[in-house]
Amino acid sequence: MLKASFVKRELIFKEAGGTSRGVLHTKPSWFIKVSDAYGNFGIGECSIIPGLSIDDNSNLERKIKDVCLNIDDYAANLHETLINYPALRFAIEMALLDLSGKKHLQLFNSKFVDGNDSIIINGLIWMGEPDEMLRRINEKLQSGFKCLKLKVGAIDFDKELQLLELIRNKYTADDLEIRVDANGAFAVDEAERKLHDLSRFKIHSIEQPIKAGQINDMRKLCEVSSIPVALDEELIGINEYETKKELLESIRPQYIILKPSLLGGFKASDEWIQLAEELNIEWWATSALEANVGLNAIAQWVYTKNNTLRQGLGTGQVFTNNIDSPLYLSGEKLFYDPHANWANPFQ
Known part of the structure; x- marks a missing residue:
């Protein structure tokens, strides 16, 4: 027989997080502890992005x-x-997963949690x-x-192009990979032109150039775009395996972005991976502004x-008030220190 409890934490950004949906100064996470009859417990994080997560409602x-x-x-x-x-x-x-593991918050055994390897990441x-x-x-x-990875679509587009030009004048594509994320900010009738304008800066990919749900328009954009397109918000709320398959077969993007907090966790994300690989669609995973508890789980997975x-x-x-954890960055590499301790989010 299991028992569970939770605590809410309002995470505070060190610098305001600007997106095409507005500026975030704080965001909520709920930490849930699940215990068994022997006193063992596991902790999970329910993290939402206001205005984006399906869970973001008054009933949560x-x-x-x-x-x-x-x-x-x-x-x-x-x-x-x-x-x-x-x-x-x-x-x-x-x-x-944490409850069933041998060591607290080590969900998947690997060289990463042993401290013998790292994960190469992009800078946001x-x-x-x-x-x-x-x-x-x-x-x-x-x-x-x-x-x-640069967020685009919130400030004047010409200014964004000028910024990219400044970067490329200093760093070639061999020196620096640039990914951009529009969060659906481009109108359908201007998206192809904007992608063409961006392409001269040798962009690796663009995430969600137009709003989700415009399947035919997104498919056409993937066909003609001079920049590889990655689906992000397009995947949110798609739960049935056959519906996932139909979406990817219809749009045929170059990439998909997996955010387990927005998609329903690892089992749901694994289904997307299986389908993508069958269709030769590449993918990578992204955190969705989780505290270190959720970030840790995604990194290990x-x-x-x-x-x-x-x-x-x-x-x-x-965040200024994140949960102290064994995760740490060295350059562009994320590491896990197996000898470091976790702070208790319930204190």
């Missing part, structure tokens, strides 16, 4: 309370009972005024990053996949 905390009160019922069939709560589903999946650059973004870019490059692309796991340092 009520649902978390219900799950904790009836944890045995939910744990037995979580991928069905929590189908409409992907972040909460991931939190319970995470907690149960929030949207902002050009001078501010350029400062952040220089900081990342001086730290040793060889791949940057993705390491086991032997994916050679840079992963989007550089969000561990964006």
Whole structure:
């Protein structure tokens, strides 16, 4: 028989996080502890992005309370009972994996958690005024990053092009890989032109150039785009295996981006990976502004996949009140120190 409890933490950004949906100063996460009759426990994180996560509604905390009160019922069939709560589903999946493991918050055994290997990641650059973004870019490059992901679509597009030109005048495509993420900011009738304008800067890929749900328009864009297209928000809310398959077969993107907190956890993400690989679509995983508990779980999971692309796991340092953890960055590499201790999110 299992027991469960939770605590909420409002995570505070060190610098305001600018996206095409607005500026974030804080975001919530709920930490859920699942215990067995012997006193063993596991912890999972339910992390949402306001305005994006399906779980982001007034019923979420009520649902978390219900799950904790009836944890045995939910744990037995979580991928069905929590189908409409992907972040909460991931939190319970995470907690149960932790509970079943031999060491606290080591969900997958590997050289990564042994401290003998690392994960190469990209550096995330929030949207902002050009001078501010350029400062952040220089900081990342001086730290040793060889791949940057820039948010685009919030400020004047010509200014964004000028910023990219400044970067490329200093760093060639051989020196620096640039990924951009539009978060669906481009209108359909201007997307092809904007992608053409961006292409002269030798962009690795663009995430979600137009809003999700415009299947035919996205398929056409993937066919004609001079920049490889990656689906991101397009995957959110797609739960059935056949529907996932139909989506990828219809659009045929070059890449898909996997955010387990938005997709429903590891089981759901594994289905996307299987389908993508069958269709020769490449993928990488990205954190969705989780605290270190969720980031840790995603990093351990993705390491086991032997994916050679840079992963989007550089969000561990964006909060002033994150959970102290064994995760640490050295240049563009994410490491796990097996001798370091975890802080208790319930204290």
